[in-house]
Amino acid sequence: MAELVLKVEDIKGYYKGSFGTVHAVDGVTFDIYKGDILAIAGESGCGKSSLAELLTGSPMPMLHYESGQVTVNEIPIYIPKPEDKSKLGKWRKEQEKLSNQTRKDVLCKIIGYVPQSSQDSLNPVKKIRKFILDVMKQRVGTKPKKQIKRSKEDIKYDTLDGQKVRINFKEEVLTRVREHLEKLGLSGDVLGRYPHELSGGMKQRIVIGISTLWNPLILIADEPTSALDVTTQKILIETFMHLREMGIVETIVYISHDIPTLAQICNKCIVMYAGKLVEFNSMDNIIHSPLHPYSQGLIHSIASFNPDGSAETDLNSIPGRPPNLRDPPEGCRFYDRCNQRMDICKEEYPPFFSPNGNDSSRVACWLYKK
Amino acid sequence: MTFEKKILLEKPEEQERSSVSIMLRKVFQAIKLRYKTQFTLIMGLVVLVIILEILTKIPRLSDPFYSYKIGASYASNLPPSWDFWLGTDTGSHDIFVMILHGTRNSIYFGIGCALLSTTLAILLGVFGPFVGGKADTLSSFITNIFMVFPQLPFIFFIASLMKTRSWVTVMIIIGSFSWPWAARSIRSQVLTLRERNFIKVSKMSALGNMRIAFSEVVPNVLTYILLVFCISFGIGIITEAGISMLGLGDQGQNFITLGFVMWYHEPYNMSPHYYNIWISPGIVLVLIYLVFFVIQSSFINTFNPRTRENK
Amino acid sequence: MVEEIIRIENLTKRYISGIIKQKETYGALDVSFDIKRGEILSLVGESGSGKSTVANMILRLLKPTMGNIILLGKNIKEYKIKKYYENVQGIFQDPYSSYNFFYKVDHVLNQAISHSLSWVDIAEKERIISNTLEIVGLRGTETLGRFPHQLSGGQLQRILLARCLLFKPRLLIADEPTSMVDACARAEILNLLKKLKDKSGISVLFITHDIGQAQYISDRVIVMKKGEIVERGPTNDVFLNPKNDYTQNLLASVPSIYRKWA
Numbered sequence: 001m002a003e004l005v006l007k008v009e010d011i012k013g014y015y016k017g018s019f020g021t022v023h024a025v026d027g028v029t030f031d032i033y034k035g036d037i038l039a040i041a042g043e044s045g046c047g048k049s050s051l052a053e054l055l056t057g058s059p060m061p062m063l064h065y066e067s068g069q070v071t072v073n074e075i076p077i078y079i080p081k082p083e084d085k086s087k088l089g090k091w092r093k094e095q096e097k098l099s100n101q102t103r104k105d106v107l108c109k110i111i112g113y114v115p116q117s118s119q120d121s122l123n124p125v126k127k128i129r130k131f132i133l134d135v136m137k138q139r140v141g142t143k144p145k146k147q148i149k150r151s152k153e154d155i156k157y158d159t160l161d162g163q164k165v166r167i168n169f170k171e172e173v174l175t176r177v178r179e180h181l182e183k184l185g186l187s188g189d190v191l192g193r194y195p196h197e198l199s200g201g202m203k204q205r206i207v208i209g210i211s212t213l214w215n216p217l218i219l220i221a222d223e224p225t226s227a228l229d230v231t232t233q234k235i236l237i238e239t240f241m242h243l244r245e246m247g248i249v250e251t252i253v254y255i256s257h258d259i260p261t262l263a264q265i266c267n268k269c270i271v272m273y274a275g276k277l278v279e280f281n282s283m284d285n286i287i288h289s290p291l292h293p294y295s296q297g298l299i300h301s302i303a304s305f306n307p308d309g310s311a312e313t314d315l316n317s318i319p320g321r322p323p324n325l326r327d328p329p330e331g332c333r334f335y336d337r338c339n340q341r342m343d344i345c346k347e348e349y350p351p352f353f354s355p356n357g358n359d360s361s362r363v364a365c366w367l368y369k370k
Numbered sequence: 371m372t373f374e375k376k377i378l379l380e381k382p383e384e385q386e387r388s389s390v391s392i393m394l395r396k397v398f399q400a401i402k403l404r405y406k407t408q409f410t411l412i413m414g415l416v417v418l419v420i421i422l423e424i425l426t427k428i429p430r431l432s433d434p435f436y437s438y439k440i441g442a443s444y445a446s447n448l449p450p451s452w453d454f455w456l457g458t459d460t461g462s463h464d465i466f467v468m469i470l471h472g473t474r475n476s477i478y479f480g481i482g483c484a485l486l487s488t489t490l491a492i493l494l495g496v497f498g499p500f501v502g503g504k505a506d507t508l509s510s511f512i513t514n515i516f517m518v519f520p521q522l523p524f525i526f527f528i529a530s531l532m533k534t535r536s537w538v539t540v541m542i543i544i545g546s547f548s549w550p551w552a553a554r555s556i557r558s559q560v561l562t563l564r565e566r567n568f569i570k571v572s573k574m575s576a577l578g579n580m581r582i583a584f585s586e587v588v589p590n591v592l593t594y595i596l597l598v599f600c601i602s603f604g605i606g607i608i609t610e611a612g613i614s615m616l617g618l619g620d621q622g623q624n625f626i627t628l629g630f631v632m633w634y635h636e637p638y639n640m641s642p643h644y645y646n647i648w649i650s651p652g653i654v655l656v657l658i659y660l661v662f663f664v665i666q667s668s669f670i671n672t673f674n675p676r677t678r679e680n681k
Numbered sequence: 682m683v684e685e686i687i688r689i690e691n692l693t694k695r696y697i698s699g700i701i702k703q704k705e706t707y708g709a710l711d712v713s714f715d716i717k718r719g720e721i722l723s724l725v726g727e728s729g730s731g732k733s734t735v736a737n738m739i740l741r742l743l744k745p746t747m748g749n750i751i752l753l754g755k756n757i758k759e760y761k762i763k764k765y766y767e768n769v770q771g772i773f774q775d776p777y778s779s780y781n782f783f784y785k786v787d788h789v790l791n792q793a794i795s796h797s798l799s800w801v802d803i804a805e806k807e808r809i810i811s812n813t814l815e816i817v818g819l820r821g822t823e824t825l826g827r828f829p830h831q832l833s834g835g836q837l838q839r840i841l842l843a844r845c846l847l848f849k850p851r852l853l854i855a856d857e858p859t860s861m862v863d864a865c866a867r868a869e870i871l872n873l874l875k876k877l878k879d880k881s882g883i884s885v886l887f888i889t890h891d892i893g894q895a896q897y898i899s900d901r902v903i904v905m906k907k908g909e910i911v912e913r914g915p916t917n918d919v920f921l922n923p924k925n926d927y928t929q930n931l932l933a934s935v936p937s938i939y940r941k942w943a
């Protein structure tokens with residue numbers, strides 16, 4: 001049995017603000033083993049990005065951890081919220097401390113995270129080199145310099161790209177970075193360029209390069225190829241494969257709404273719907289014999305290119321819209337659009353059933369109740 | 371279709387005969403819905419003007435230059451009292467009455483100014499870029515010229531050149547110089563709107579350029595236009611006050627503004643109750659300006675899509 | 682012989698950008714093709730290949746630098762705008778920006794109907810609108826009277842399609858109508874276009890970067906690259922036996938659930 005790298009137990013995270021409470025991630029459970037490439041699929045707005053944010057341990061400002069646990073390499077990154085309201089203040093402080101600790105120890109080193117449309121977040125007035133040094137500064141606390149004159153204690157070490165580096169020495173860091181980017185198929189001179197001088201695919205590879213500098217155990221990539229042309233998309237997917245072959249990252253979580261792309265590289269897949277995980281299965285099964293009515297609808301609605309035959313003759317779509325996540329229904333969230341719904345579905349949310357008898361596939365649908 | 375439903379459907383349609391009336395009605399409804407706060411404030415102002423208008427029609431208050439007498443002697447330089455709420459000046463005029471007239475006229479002046487400069491801003495900021503081509507180049511050229519012009523000196527210059535200045539000419543001078551910044555900001559909005567698909571969709575319904583500009587573009591920059599209107603109003607009143615105080619305003623005594631009241635009393639600022647004469651119009655001026663400041667800041671809400679979404 | 686709806690001859694669009702250092706780019710270069718009655722022609726290509734440029738020129742939203750567009754045997758310059766849009770209509774990529782957020786969704790339909798059917802009475806207009814909405818699979822009670830942000834992308838796109846149908850056009854230009862719509866609703870629009878073709882004989886110029894969709898829907902395809910046509914032909918010929926290097930490379934890069942690269 002492969003080694004367990006990431007364990008997600010009933011994680012919940014809500015957006016809270018003047019608009020109310022959005023139940024963006026509402027109880028998701030799954031495991032990732034070493035060597036897996038896990039796909040997270042689902043329509044836009046189902047909470048894929050929010051889930052990714054939660055996995056990193058320090059979600060973005062509006063998104064609040066609610067309950068559940070994420071264990072990264074046996075390190076828990078959340079403290080369960082106390083029932084008692086009076087203890088909330090103390091809990092918040094502790095959680096804050098833990099998040100800071102996570103940001104230092106776990107992010108980048110164990111989890112590499114490429115947020116959605118991060119290629120657009122490269123600072124347009126800074127050269128790539130400067131941007132990377134800024135990232136280092138965030139991690140070290142001081143800016144990497146040409147040389148350090150003070151006593152020896154000031155020198156900090158870090159492991160970049162598998163090698164020990166004095167991280168506050170500018171030249172050493174940049175040499176490592178250059179070598180690392182070359183492994184991703186970028187020439188070293190991109191460091192001296194501005195973001196607008198680079199194509200979308202190059203920018204995306206730079207961002208991936210930065211998040212894999214520390215050779216993390218897991219790489220979480222949120223829609224890395226969605227804004228790209230198919231030819232660039234293919235190069236990028238090959239980059240991901242390459243990362244694995246070279247042993248830079250072995251486990252990847254790949255988030256996308258584009259199932260054909262996921263089918264190319266992933267071996268396992270979870271399908272999300274309205275903040276809930278509805279099916280966990282191998283990628284092949286999701287494509288050829290999906291279990292959940294929603295997964296079935298999703299697969300039957302995509303017009304995929306068939307390189308050696310004529311296209312599908314018939315596509316079906318799922319009528320209706322997903323429920324409003326501000327006030328999600330009690331029962332199955334797919335109830336309104338499901339063509340196989342039953343009375344029980346409206347009343348009670350289905351637990352996970354394993355129709356195959358083992359843990360390799362799980363589905364949250366009353367149809368599979370034995 | 372049931373009979374009732376048919377009636378329900380026909381009723382509103384009956385009024386929608388002419389496209390212009392549909393448009394105006396829709397725009398008006400949308401303004402009411404979206405600009406609730408501003409709408410109430412502006413309505414408040416309208417009510418104020420009506421009250422002022424009625425007050426200044428009362429015989430006792432109708433002539434600001436009536437010289438009052440107490441018994442046989444002129445009532446000059448009196449302190450505030452029940453008869454003369456803000457006292458009288460050296461010429462025995464009731465200062466309260468003067469301010470009443472001044473306030474009314476200043477508001478009229480501001481509205482006139484704002485109308486003029488907003489119209490110019492819309493013409494050059496909306497239609498220029500929307501029609502595109504030469505019209506765009508021309509409108510942005512004119513805007514830029516006016517933009518770099520030193521406005522205030524120029525206004526003084528023109529005003530001092532003219533032998534007789536009526537308030538209308540002063541208004542035209544001020545109004546036609548206070549729009550370029552507005553046209554610029556409206557223009558930048560229109561340039562982004564122009565690329566939106568809904569403009570293409572309207573074009574594909576074979577609507578004319580003017581019609582599209584009016585029914586599709588203007589509503590989207592309405593917030594801007596209202597904002598421009600309010601700011602121009604403020605600028606108009608204040609600039610006029612400044613000009614009049616320097617004695618460059620309308621000196622015919624049939625249109626006295628707050629600035630005029632100040633200018634008129636300038637030679638008497640050594641009179642014992644000069645603080646009434648000076649400070650009162652100032653306070654009124656500040657109050658009017660403040661109301662418009664509140665209106666302006668309430669627009670911030672409308673710019674924020676999140677608060678808008680709830681409606 | 683099948684009737685030819687539109688013929689495009691040597692259509693070229695040159696963009697000049699930059700004020701000081703002027704740079705020329707060709708949005709379209711020497712593009713020629715025709716569309717027959719009741720045919721779906723797909724225009725595929727990567728981003729920046731000039732697909733939208735061609736569409737906008739056909740829709741008269743952009744002036745061609747050179748070339749002719751001939752609709753039903755007559756150059757489009759000879760058509761009155763109004764007459765032209767009764768024959769050619771279009772829908773765009775972003776359904777949200779196709780609506781003026783100031784108005785309810787009915788606005789686009791009213792606009793269209795007051796143009797094309799200004800003479801019919803009100804009850805009749807109501808009836809026509811609800812019939813047309815039915816064709817695109819919507820119910821008036823669910824959609825009319827709402828603001829655009831209260832509807833989904835798929836619904837909005839279908840209302841726009843209904844708007845086009847009010848004109849009873851012969852040619853529909855669909856510029857990436859599905860790329861901003863949820864996967865689940867995408868099939869609905871594709872099927873709708875197919876149905877329109879079969880039932881009403883409307884010709885469609887379907888623009889997409891998604892080869893799968895083009896394969897599913899079209900009779901013929903044109904592949905564009907940097908403003909130029911590199912390959913054309915019946916769908917199966919182009920997609921199963923591509924001749925051109927660029928097309929071969931493009932097709933090899935398309936992710937598909939039927940094959941794996943590695």
Ligand SMILES: Nc1ncnc2c1ncn2[C@@H]1O[C@H](COP(=O)(O)OP(=O)(O)OP(=O)(O)O)[C@@H](O)[C@H]1O
Pocket residue numbers: 015022024042043044045046047048049050051062116257325
């Ligand atoms: N900052 C925010 N404030 C409030 N609600 C938000 C915020 N960000 C996202 N949401 C809501 O949370 C839900 C999940 O959003 P999320 O971004 O995780 O979806 P997603 O699956 O990543 O979609 P996409 O495919 O479009 O990236 C959505 O319903 C969205 O409306």
Ligand SMILES: Nc1ncnc2c1ncn2[C@@H]1O[C@H](COP(=O)(O)OP(=O)(O)OP(=O)(O)O)[C@@H](O)[C@H]1O
Pocket residue numbers: 696697698706707708726727728729730731732733734735890
């Ligand atoms: N207004 C413009 N000014 C200058 N260049 C333009 C303009 N519009 C388009 N272009 C250029 O023309 C080329 C074709 O653009 P077009 O929008 O037609 O591509 P497209 O195939 O529709 O791409 P996409 O799939 O991204 O929509 C691009 O290289 C683009 O940069």
Ligand code: SF4
Pocket residue numbers: 292293294332333334335338339340341342345350364365366367
């Ligand atoms: S639980 Fe019921 S409603 Fe939900 S997907 Fe299964 S059958 Fe459909």
Ligand SMILES: [Mg+2]
Pocket residue numbers: 048049050116222223
């Ligand atoms: Mg996302």
Ligand SMILES: [Mg+2]
Pocket residue numbers: 732733734857
């Ligand atoms: Mg395009």
